[in-house]
Amino acid sequence: MSAEQSPPTLRDVAARAGVSPMTVSRVLRDHPRVTERTRERVLAAVDALGYRRNELARNLRLGRTSGLVGLVVTNLANPFYSQLALGVEAIAGERGLKVVLGNTAEDVQRERRLVEEFAARRVDGLIVVPAGADHSHLTSSRLGRLPVVLAARPPSNIAADCVLVDDFGGAREATARLIAHGAIRPGFLGLPLSAWTGSERFRGFCVALDEAGLTLDERYVRRNQRTIATAEAAALQVLSLPDPPDAFFCANSRNTLGAFRAISASGSRPALAGFDDFEMADVLGLPLIVVAYDPEELGRQAARLLLDRIDREPGAADSPPRRIVIPTTVVEYGMAEQPAVRG
Amino acid sequence: MSAEQSPPTLRDVAARAGVSPMTVSRVLRDHPRVTERTRERVLAAVDALGYRRNELARNLRLGRTSGLVGLVVTNLANPFYSQLALGVEAIAGERGLKVVLGNTAEDVQRERRLVEEFAARRVDGLIVVPAGADHSHLTSSRLGRLPVVLAARPPSNIAADCVLVDDFGGAREATARLIAHGAIRPGFLGLPLSAWTGSERFRGFCVALDEAGLTLDERYVRRNQRTIATAEAAALQVLSLPDPPDAFFCANSRNTLGAFRAISASGSRPALAGFDDFEMADVLGLPLIVVAYDPEELGRQAARLLLDRIDREPGAADSPPRRIVIPTTVVEYGMAEQPAVRG
DNA sequence: CACCGCGATGGTAGCGCTACCACATTCATT
DNA sequence: AATGAATGTGGTAGCGCTACCATCGCGGTG
Numbered sequence: 001m002s003a004e005q006s007p008p009t010l011r012d013v014a015a016r017a018g019v020s021p022m023t024v025s026r027v028l029r030d031h032p033r034v035t036e037r038t039r040e041r042v043l044a045a046v047d048a049l050g051y052r053r054n055e056l057a058r059n060l061r062l063g064r065t066s067g068l069v070g071l072v073v074t075n076l077a078n079p080f081y082s083q084l085a086l087g088v089e090a091i092a093g094e095r096g097l098k099v100v101l102g103n104t105a106e107d108v109q110r111e112r113r114l115v116e117e118f119a120a121r122r123v124d125g126l127i128v129v130p131a132g133a134d135h136s137h138l139t140s141s142r143l144g145r146l147p148v149v150l151a152a153r154p155p156s157n158i159a160a161d162c163v164l165v166d167d168f169g170g171a172r173e174a175t176a177r178l179i180a181h182g183a184i185r186p187g188f189l190g191l192p193l194s195a196w197t198g199s200e201r202f203r204g205f206c207v208a209l210d211e212a213g214l215t216l217d218e219r220y221v222r223r224n225q226r227t228i229a230t231a232e233a234a235a236l237q238v239l240s241l242p243d244p245p246d247a248f249f250c251a252n253s254r255n256t257l258g259a260f261r262a263i264s265a266s267g268s269r270p271a272l273a274g275f276d277d278f279e280m281a282d283v284l285g286l287p288l289i290v291v292a293y294d295p296e297e298l299g300r301q302a303a304r305l306l307l308d309r310i311d312r313e314p315g316a317a318d319s320p321p322r323r324i325v326i327p328t329t330v331v332e333y334g335m336a337e338q339p340a341v342r343g
Numbered sequence: 344m345s346a347e348q349s350p351p352t353l354r355d356v357a358a359r360a361g362v363s364p365m366t367v368s369r370v371l372r373d374h375p376r377v378t379e380r381t382r383e384r385v386l387a388a389v390d391a392l393g394y395r396r397n398e399l400a401r402n403l404r405l406g407r408t409s410g411l412v413g414l415v416v417t418n419l420a421n422p423f424y425s426q427l428a429l430g431v432e433a434i435a436g437e438r439g440l441k442v443v444l445g446n447t448a449e450d451v452q453r454e455r456r457l458v459e460e461f462a463a464r465r466v467d468g469l470i471v472v473p474a475g476a477d478h479s480h481l482t483s484s485r486l487g488r489l490p491v492v493l494a495a496r497p498p499s500n501i502a503a504d505c506v507l508v509d510d511f512g513g514a515r516e517a518t519a520r521l522i523a524h525g526a527i528r529p530g531f532l533g534l535p536l537s538a539w540t541g542s543e544r545f546r547g548f549c550v551a552l553d554e555a556g557l558t559l560d561e562r563y564v565r566r567n568q569r570t571i572a573t574a575e576a577a578a579l580q581v582l583s584l585p586d587p588p589d590a591f592f593c594a595n596s597r598n599t600l601g602a603f604r605a606i607s608a609s610g611s612r613p614a615l616a617g618f619d620d621f622e623m624a625d626v627l628g629l630p631l632i633v634v635a636y637d638p639e640e641l642g643r644q645a646a647r648l649l650l651d652r653i654d655r656e657p658g659a660a661d662s663p664p665r666r667i668v669i670p671t672t673v674v675e676y677g678m679a680e681q682p683a684v685r686g
Numbered sequence: 687c688a689c690c691g692c693g694a695t696g697g698t699a700g701c702g703c704t705a706c707c708a709c710a711t712t713c714a715t716t
Numbered sequence: 717a718a719t720g721a722a723t724g725t726g727g728t729a730g731c732g733c734t735a736c737c738a739t740c741g742c743g744g745t746g
Contacts, residue, residue: 005488006657007488009702009703011702020725020726020727021702023725025703026725033723034724035724038725050484050487052459053463053703054463054703055464055465056399056408056464056465056701057403057704058702059703059731060403060703060732061703061704061705061731062703062704062705062731063731071444076425076429079420079422081425082419082420082424082428083420086420089444093446098460098461100411100442100444101414101432101441101443101444102441103436116395121399122350122397122398122399144393145348228622257623257626260626261626279571280600280621283600284627314348354732363696364696364733365695365697365734366695368733368734369695369734372734376693376694376695378693378694381694396732397733399731399732399733400701400731400734402733403703403733404700404732404733405735406701
């Protein structure tokens, strides 16, 4: 008597209940045309055997896909992307879709492989934070009718829906606030212009300066900081100029924190603004302007765009790609009153 | 002429290449007994049609499961769990397994549903951060031979592998350091004792006090803070006692930050230690001891335990449950020198 | 020249499930 | 009483794929 190793099938249930597999199938699908008595017998057998319907077989038979949404992000350890994932999961879950995860670590090769594998698993759709600028592996010629939504970065040379943060508007608004608080020579700590967010946030910064009639001093611009430490070094460098900036706009939280450290260490008191809110922004003890937004909302919107495409009639003509921009809000911590640092 | 809506099948490829479906299947599986000429013809057809093997059908036929690992966490927005997910994804990915995500928001009902759904999708295994203390839905009687590994919280009344953080050891060591730096009346800002981490970290705190010959003043203990704001209030309350504590051990980062705020606001200077490292621990400008550990390692170990179970011969006897404890390290920020806050 | 062996290919069946049709039974209608 | 419809149940086929066996053609052997 070998204990059954593989899970019971619908046939096993049918045998035990003394009915045909079809009847079991109907009971499980809540088909109306089943006698109450039969239903009870079947359910008893299901219970006794611990039967669970095999969704894989079911989906195959129904010609459906997997009921999965592939989510490909560049770095799940980054709270931005994990919150995005949370938003995707919430909306997909409402429709009974599950989310399959892929982490690329910004590696374009890995991204290609993941997209291929997800397609082979017949996911219903893909949400991708593309690592590179080459999106050829996401074209409909490669993926057939598999819907794709890009998140956080816009499509390049392909037609696809996308959801973006208002990088430009947020940077512009925060810089404007900095200027309103008296800054006349702001510096910029940012990302390489090759990154979408890098160039958009810099553009917002520049436009705000322009609108205030200020001119940008190129010596105040540093763009290659990827860690808090290098950001701190860059800020210190700029601060040690004979005529240092009186403010910084930082393109992400790593730069903001680096600048914060540099300011704490140096004697000067430039004003500080930065993209990305963070949990401890208000306890840093220095006045601070941050550009806040909701990464979870980004995920939710991306999922909604994807569901829209998934629900479309397969025969219907492709609708034009849509682009959703998530708004940002500017938050000021301790700007009016004196800084909270104790003397 | 309707454009083909559904993706091409192996049959389509066979027809186009002028061979039988079997031959195509063999080519795709790198079966050795195929002529080079035939292989080329088939691959050309595959390319022309943009064919991709349907892994769902393949797995069904092979009697395999889905090639998926279900990951059920309580809150993906918490960096702890997202890093855990990253570790799971890395190890599972090495074996060609993908990770399906489920977020419970600490809701036991949702957890049960997610586990059921994952089982129905025939995941190869589950990694669960259980929301509650009732783990009856994770027993092998309910899930059959589906392997389950618990993460961050131990199994209760079920036999399952698990991976834990050394909550006790970390709390004890950090508290000991606090005492070594001169604390004699430390307070405790923590979690409800009903939470595993809450009671373990409190136990570590108590043992360290004991070992130093100190006695705990119950008035210094607060346990119901779930946000930075409530933690701050609790710390302020304790600090306003006539004989306030000269140090705090905080059971998680929210409590640490609340205490930090309270200390900044009040005139006193209690020493501060807390569980969980965070990115800005060293820029807070107050000396600080933190208990650090690697959540990603937790995920990696959990995935390894799971793979071990998955790889076991289905007929083999169950091996006893294993428990892995992830070590913690204690980090001191600015403890030796004077605090970095500028006067 | 029959024979064997082997390598390349094809046919059949079935993984677990359900759409579709067939059938038997019951009940209302003329 | 005969007809039709509505109802409960079962049989068959097939989703896309591959394990298994059958087949076919080839060269080498006695």
